[in-house]
Amino acid sequence: MAILTVGLPVNRAMPYLPESVESLLSQTCEDFRILAVVGDGSDGSLDYLYSLRDPRLRVVERPGLRLSRTLNYMLETAETPWLMRHDADDIAYPQRVERTLEYIRRHGDAGLLPALAEYFPPGQSIGTFRASRGTSDELRSIVERGYLLSFCHPAATLNIACTKKVGGYRETLNRAEDADLWWRIARSAEIRIIPETLVGYRQHGGQATTLAMKQNAIDLLYVQYLLLSELWGLRPLPQTEVVSTLEDLVTLRDLVAQENLRALNIRMAGKDRIGAMREACRAVLNSPGYVLRRLLDELDRTRVIRNGINPRRFRARQEELWPGQKPVLAVQET
Structure with missing residues (x-):
């Protein structure tokens, strides 16, 4: 069976x-x-x-x-x-x-x-x-x-x-x-x-993640916000009420570089080598740090792979994200 x-x-x-x-x-x-x-x-x-x-x-x-x-x-x-x-x-x-x-x-x-x-x-x-x-x-x-x-x-x-x-x-x-x-x-x-x-x-090119990468990044931050709310014993607000703060937390240069790398693979799959090289150059110019981190993720098998931003950045915006609330529990921030 x-x-x-x-x-x-x-x-x-x-x-x-x-x-x-x-x-x-x-x-x-x-x-x-x-x-x-x-x-x-x-x-x-x-x-x-x-x-x-x-x-x-x-x-x-x-x-x-x-x-x-x-x-x-x-x-x-x-x-x-x-x-x-x-x-x-x-x-x-x-x-x-x-x-x-x-x-x-x-x-x-x-x-x-x-x-x-x-x-x-x-x-x-x-x-x-x-x-x-x-x-x-x-x-x-x-x-x-x-x-x-x-x-x-x-x-x-x-x-x-x-x-x-x-x-x-x-x-x-x-x-x-x-x-x-x-x-x-x-x-x-x-x-x-x-x-x-x-x-x-x-x-x-038809994937939703390609068409709306900024929104995807905001949604991912909201998921991290939900996690931190649980870890810190706080009550999360609906996404519509914190979206402007989450937008501020998005690193746009990294996001554009990520989109460039995605476009690189789409070009490669279409056998457009010249277009792929252009996207690689754009990614490096937009955010060399992001490209380096992505390469290290591929090459260094000892690296910790995780998504999200440092929780301290959420805590710095606590009054906007959790107005009138104080953390009950502390998260192990690294």
Whole structure:
């Protein structure tokens, strides 16, 4: 009996969907199910899914749902104890399911099993998805110090019971729902990293993260704000009430450099070498410090990988972020 469901959100996923689904159907291990939740299949995605005749695949139409609601729907309706995330434009390498099931058997009480991901296609894109590393205790320590964990969302596998216990995906968030879930799981359950590259993460111009990187950065800071609120015993305000302060905390030069590096990989995937070189130069000019840190993250396997800014910067804006409140507990700031 299958213990793993692959959760596949689908929203106008052509032309990448067939390659993505085929990477799942051709896994070395066949003992799993696929739950495809289609929000908008009007580009041919829905017709393609219905054309498949594989008993492991279940297609459900749920138009208009936000991603966080779609993911919670998967948690509610999956008929297995584990949910493997997969995006409709990414590639599951042949042994992804097999290796994940091995880790489930070894670490069945874990709350989260994140694998590693590289930018796709390999050889045409540069680098790996920036991911936190370490033991479960080391990952928890990052969170207790007020920082966020970094994992590739479509490379993660969730223990459904543990995920529900911490509240599932927070549907009030615009983005960064994954980073918010990671810190809540880290504080209540074990996280066991699968130290193998099992996913090809595709970057392309149609992704929401490319179109709205500044908003994504603000949303990530709001998730860190929620974490710090819990660590310090404070009551968080709605994002709309603190958004102007969060905007001030965004380092724009780093953000632009990050966008340049993303554009570099998109150019590389399109075999536009000259365009890729231009983006690399722009990234260095916009924020040499950010580019250096990103290189060190790739090359130095002893570095601590985390997201967010120094918690002291939040504390310096305490009256704006937590008006009339004082911290009950202290965070270990580093």
